Amino acid sequence: MAHIDPRLAALLLAHAASFALAAPVGAADAAIIPFTPDRWTLSEGIAVVEHRGVQAIEIPRLPTRPDAVLKGPAFTNGTIEVDVEGSTGLGPAIGFHRRDRTTHELFYLRPNPDCATRPDCVQYAPVTKGVLLWDLFPGWQAPARYVAGLAGAVIRAGVAIATGVSVTRIAKPGRDWIVATSAGEVSAGDVLVATNGYTDGAVPALQRRFVPVGSYIIATEPLSDAQASAVLPHRRVAFDSKHFLYYFRLTADRRLLFGGRAEFSRPDEDTTRRAARILRAGLTTVFPDLAARSIDYAWGGNVAFTRDQMPRAGKLDAQYFAGGYCGHGIAMSTYLGELIARRIAGEPIEHPLFDDRFAAIPLYSGAPWFLPLVGAYYRVKDWVQ
């Protein structure tokens, strides 16, 4: 056991793969590891002191985030005991699964008096390539509810919404635009095309710039309370750092929603069924305990990739457009939508994502023949990394 005096230490980054023992341990195998240089690599600034009659390390709060890394034994399965003392808002962090100084997992302590009722006293966060993927409270969006809310707001503002109507052609024969639709023609002073991953031949210029890619989600049957808590403590929302990433969260009725880019093709019954099988295999790899759980729902939709995977808004062939959301989602689409609307209304807005010279993708006119190659490339990259 080690005592740490936190009067100076806001943060103990004991980024150790382990504190103790090489093998699965029983009480008989327990070992006390002293803070001596042969056992630990202590960053500059960490002092070994005697505190309350035992050897301890004192870790100063520095921008360099000094850490104490255990040398030698790799902890596999068992219990790590470490005594800490904290008086500041943020206590020490204990690192594990350490690949190197920039990639590891952490849990850290906030010494609050009412820990039993607070979710933030013991916190977990992975650190990937130096980025702390910190997520304190569960926060997630429900795009369908959001869209319904937006629709209600614009209807209240006097906007007419037409659903179930296809635009087939947009032309500007004179001063006004003529928009040909499956329900007849509409004339308009300005046109904003916001068709993202569903952009079709009605706007060929945009079709040559947006690549539709399917994204899919499955939902398990409702889990038990215990299983839901074990899978995602505090109902956190998560995604991983692969190119073919998975994202997941719990629903109000304790289903696990598990999504990812399982299939490139446009969602239909077949591709959704195929994607569901792929996602199910992924879910079982990430959460083996859920292998026997049935999948109640599967669905998908298109997102739109641009050449540099950044969204864009602007004016192309005199038409306004906004799109290219491929992982940026409803926050960015709302934001760019507002900016482009203000520009249409005459505000002189400049923005890094405004691009009136948005270049087309060479050798591409709407049929993404290269997706299998790109997919294979990123799968290999994920495998290598």
Ligand SMILES: Cc1cc2nc3c(=O)[nH]c(=O)nc-3n(C[C@H](O)[C@H](O)[C@H](O)COP(=O)(O)OP(=O)(O)OC[C@H]3O[C@@H](n4cnc5c(N)ncnc54)[C@H](O)[C@@H]3O)c2cc1C
């Ligand atoms: C499975 C899945 C889950 C997602 N989950 C999230 C999430 O949790 N959070 C998040 O932020 N984002 C999420 N996204 C991304 C989000 O849905 C998109 O970023 C967002 O919908 C983009 O909004 P948009 O209005 O630009 O395009 P869309 O919502 O795709 O709307 C484009 C519309 O244009 C219409 N259209 C296209 N061509 C024509 C035509 N010729 N005539 C008439 N209409 C046409 C289409 O029918 C469609 O309704 C998810 C995407 C998918 C596929």
